[in-house]
Amino acid sequence: MSANMLWLIWAATLDTLFMVAVSAAIGLLLGAPLGIFLATSGRGELFAAPAVNRVLGLVVNALRSTPFIILVVAIIPFTRLVTGTSIGTTAAIVPLTVATVPFVARLVESAIREVDPGLVEAARAMGASPAQIVWKVLVPEARPSITLGVTLTIVSLIGYSAMVGAVGGGGLGDLGIRYGYQRFMPEMMLAVVLVLIALVQLVQSAGDRLARRFDKRARRS
Amino acid sequence: MNPAASGDAPAIVRLENVTKRFAAPGGGEGFAALSEVDLAVPAGSITGIIGRSGAGKSTLVRLVNGLERPTVGRVTVDGVEVSALGEGPLRQLRRRIGMIFQHFNLLQSRTAFDNVALPLEIAGVGRAEIRRRVAPLLDLVGLADKAGNYPSELSGGQKQRVGIARALASEPRVLLSDEATSALDPDTTRQVLALLKTVNRELGLTVILITHEMPVVREIATRVAVMDGGRVVEEGDTYSVFSRPAHATTRAFLEGVTGVRLPAFLRERMTADAGAAREAVLEIVFTGPTATDPILFDLGRTLDLPVNILAGAVEEIDERPFGTLVVSLALGRLEEARRFIEARGLATEVLGYVR
Numbered sequence: 001m002s003a004n005m006l007w008l009i010w011a012a013t014l015d016t017l018f019m020v021a022v023s024a025a026i027g028l029l030l031g032a033p034l035g036i037f038l039a040t041s042g043r044g045e046l047f048a049a050p051a052v053n054r055v056l057g058l059v060v061n062a063l064r065s066t067p068f069i070i071l072v073v074a075i076i077p078f079t080r081l082v083t084g085t086s087i088g089t090t091a092a093i094v095p096l097t098v099a100t101v102p103f104v105a106r107l108v109e110s111a112i113r114e115v116d117p118g119l120v121e122a123a124r125a126m127g128a129s130p131a132q133i134v135w136k137v138l139v140p141e142a143r144p145s146i147t148l149g150v151t152l153t154i155v156s157l158i159g160y161s162a163m164v165g166a167v168g169g170g171g172l173g174d175l176g177i178r179y180g181y182q183r184f185m186p187e188m189m190l191a192v193v194l195v196l197i198a199l200v201q202l203v204q205s206a207g208d209r210l211a212r213r214f215d216k217r218a219r220r221s
Numbered sequence: 222m223n224p225a226a227s228g229d230a231p232a233i234v235r236l237e238n239v240t241k242r243f244a245a246p247g248g249g250e251g252f253a254a255l256s257e258v259d260l261a262v263p264a265g266s267i268t269g270i271i272g273r274s275g276a277g278k279s280t281l282v283r284l285v286n287g288l289e290r291p292t293v294g295r296v297t298v299d300g301v302e303v304s305a306l307g308e309g310p311l312r313q314l315r316r317r318i319g320m321i322f323q324h325f326n327l328l329q330s331r332t333a334f335d336n337v338a339l340p341l342e343i344a345g346v347g348r349a350e351i352r353r354r355v356a357p358l359l360d361l362v363g364l365a366d367k368a369g370n371y372p373s374e375l376s377g378g379q380k381q382r383v384g385i386a387r388a389l390a391s392e393p394r395v396l397l398s399d400e401a402t403s404a405l406d407p408d409t410t411r412q413v414l415a416l417l418k419t420v421n422r423e424l425g426l427t428v429i430l431i432t433h434e435m436p437v438v439r440e441i442a443t444r445v446a447v448m449d450g451g452r453v454v455e456e457g458d459t460y461s462v463f464s465r466p467a468h469a470t471t472r473a474f475l476e477g478v479t480g481v482r483l484p485a486f487l488r489e490r491m492t493a494d495a496g497a498a499r500e501a502v503l504e505i506v507f508t509g510p511t512a513t514d515p516i517l518f519d520l521g522r523t524l525d526l527p528v529n530i531l532a533g534a535v536e537e538i539d540e541r542p543f544g545t546l547v548v549s550l551a552l553g554r555l556e557e558a559r560r561f562i563e564a565r566g567l568a569t570e571v572l573g574y575v576r
Contacts, residue, residue: 116324116326118322118324118326119326119328121288121322121326122320122322122326123339123343124288124315125286125288125315125318125320125397126315126316126320126339126340126343126391127311127312127313127314127315127316127340127343127344127391128312128343129312129343132343136339136342136343137328140328140330140331141328141329141330143330214330216329216330216331216371216372216373217329217373
């Protein structure tokens, strides 16, 4: 494998990491509050707003049921509006983020809903405000599950980021398609796959370790 | 017995004509969890509220700290009408009412120390002040050495102790206990109840104790309200209610808790029919100041009436003696004996007759 190829793989890996990191960060920033709201705005809940809850739930479901590759193409006007272009690594961040937000929202929602309702009642009995209940009870108690959810999100994003290569986004997927597939370079394809496997493995084990550290439910002796 | 004996203290919690209805899923009348409840909890008392599941006792306690609002009626705590407060003032009030739960409801992600600190954080108490106040509380509940442990590392009894320390952190005037010992074994239950009694005495805290177990009430309550079908069916100081239960529900709860069980051979020989019987089986309940008088000795000496002791027990309720004695005596002299005993302020009841 030539030095040139190694250099290409290295650059593509950086592109992938860049896309994944930025869309994961923005996705989490927007998706987590959305998830918390979805988990607490049902009828009779902390921030009861059943109508808003239902509408947001529908939007989230709609975004999640759209195949990613279709989403990428469908929101090209929006992508152009945000980044000024619809081609390239930076442009690819837009559809990646749009796909991540509802994904994170549902994961956070289910993590929050797993928290024992007795804890919410205890906090209410202490005179906690809804915001205090979220920040002092729900989020800390759901942190191990949220951490695993974020790990899952990043792993999925690594997979999605390989798809944006199809519309001119850079990264490992793009490299694999252009060199491995179109130029018949099986060794390039193999290298790309290996790097992706390594990335996923790394993220998953780091996430697992972090979640275990947060989880005080069953201590290992 | 004056039911207001220990009710002289002003009421700190008062329910007046309270009805709580939960909406039916399809609209309509809904389900009345509480109906026309009047209840006064004297300051400094330990008031037991006993009832079967579904009797409305949990709803009642949730009305006290405003987790539920009454459909009709008034709930006042320490002179403040809870049922009329808006969310903000209600939160302030809740900070002065502690609550402990059947399943402890401790945060798994926080250590014992941080769990106790939670109500203080919520009340906006500073970090230094929190450190100063939490340690003595853990000390009070006997868990000073467990401050850094997570709930999953503690036993049930220890978790409830953390729960109690947490409930006391905001220096409340009232402590609500919702089946706090129902998930604990008998030994641990006694320890937790003893701790509640201690905080009641030392901090002058009023305790409202919800339970379905009469032994819990007997162990520490000074007053008791018996609930059935959303209504308070009997209420009074524990001693009166235990010694002279008036309502069928109360009697059912007391079965096997107080008094004596007759041996089986005797129960089999007993009939309800006085016709052919020679002896009557009489239950004498000793209460009040005469509970420890030698009544049988007097009976024998004054009336020259021999009695057979069949069963008996003396127990202590609210730190006063309470005795039950089952005797048999000649049927012909039954009325004479009852007059003699009742003249001394004791209650008697004919359980049956034997040949």
